[in-house]
Amino acid sequence: MKNTFPDNNQIGVVSTFSELVNMNFQGDMNAVCWYRNLVGDFQEIVTKLELKENITEVSTEDLLALQLSEQGHLARDVILKDIQLLTDFGASPSLNLLKNYERDEELDFISTDVYSYHVDRSPIATDTFLCTYHGPASDILPNDEVEQKILIPEIREELKKLHDGPEAKFEKFLEEYFFDLHYQPKPDTKPVNLGSGHLWRLAVDHPTQQVLPCVHRAPVENDGEYRLLLIC
Structure with missing residues (x-):
C-alpha cells in the first residue's frame, strides 16, 4: 500500500491485519500502520462508559x-473485532478509557512519565500495538531526531548526584529506574501523530530486535474529553 506519510522512512503502511503483523521492521522503519477510515460513533461509546479511575480498563x-x-x-463491532484479531494473534489487548496518566513531577530535571518521549522495553520478543478510537493520539519521532536524556551532560550530572553510589553501578541504576528509556527531541523536530482509527505496531527494545525501538509519547488530553485506546 502507498505510504500515506510522505518522505518518512520510519513508517510502513499496510491495508490488512495480516500485513500489519507480518511486515518485517528493517533499516529506519520501526513503525507499521494499518491505515483505516473507520465507520461508527466512537464518541457515543465513550459517553456511555463509566470512568471509575483516571485509567479504566473496559472489558x-x-x-x-x-x-x-x-x-x-458499528463502532463497537470495530473494537470487538480488533480485540479478537489481536487475541487470536497471541497478544493481550487492553481497552482503556483514559482521563489522564499519572504525571512524574518528582524530579525537575527529567521526566519519566508516558508524556515524555520514550521507548518500550521487553525481555522477550514482542511489539507494542495501539489504536486510538477517540480523543488525541500519540506522537512518534525518528530515532535520529532525538537524544537519549541520560546522555545530555546537565541531566547526566544531576542523575549522578541522585545515584550517589559507585560509578560501576551507575548504568545499572539508570536502567533500574527507566531513565535510559527517555528521549529529548532535537530542535525543529516534526513528530508524526498516529491519528484516530489506525492500528499501529511499534518496535520494542528487546534482545532479538533488529531495529532501533520506536520513540513515542502519549498526548496531552483535551480538557473534559476522555480517550478510548486499545493497547498491548
Whole structure:
C-alpha cells in the first residue's frame, strides 16, 4: 500500500491485519500502520462508559452491555473485532478509557512519565500495538531526531548526584529506574501523530530486535474529553 506519510522512512503502511503483523521492521522503519477510515460513533461509546479511575480498563462484557445507536453498534463491532484479531494473534489487548496518566513531577530535571518521549522495553520478543478510537493520539519521532536524556551532560550530572553510589553501578541504576528509556527531541523536530482509527505496531527494545525501538509519547488530553485506546 502507498505510504500515506510522505518522505518518512520510519513508517510502513499496510491495508490488512495480516500485513500489519507480518511486515518485517528493517533499516529506519520501526513503525507499521494499518491505515483505516473507520465507520461508527466512537464518541457515543465513550459517553456511555463509566470512568471509575483516571485509567479504566473496559472489558468486552462492558462493551456488550451498552445500549447503542446504529452508529454506536458499528463502532463497537470495530473494537470487538480488533480485540479478537489481536487475541487470536497471541497478544493481550487492553481497552482503556483514559482521563489522564499519572504525571512524574518528582524530579525537575527529567521526566519519566508516558508524556515524555520514550521507548518500550521487553525481555522477550514482542511489539507494542495501539489504536486510538477517540480523543488525541500519540506522537512518534525518528530515532535520529532525538537524544537519549541520560546522555545530555546537565541531566547526566544531576542523575549522578541522585545515584550517589559507585560509578560501576551507575548504568545499572539508570536502567533500574527507566531513565535510559527517555528521549529529548532535537530542535525543529516534526513528530508524526498516529491519528484516530489506525492500528499501529511499534518496535520494542528487546534482545532479538533488529531495529532501533520506536520513540513515542502519549498526548496531552483535551480538557473534559476522555480517550478510548486499545493497547498491548
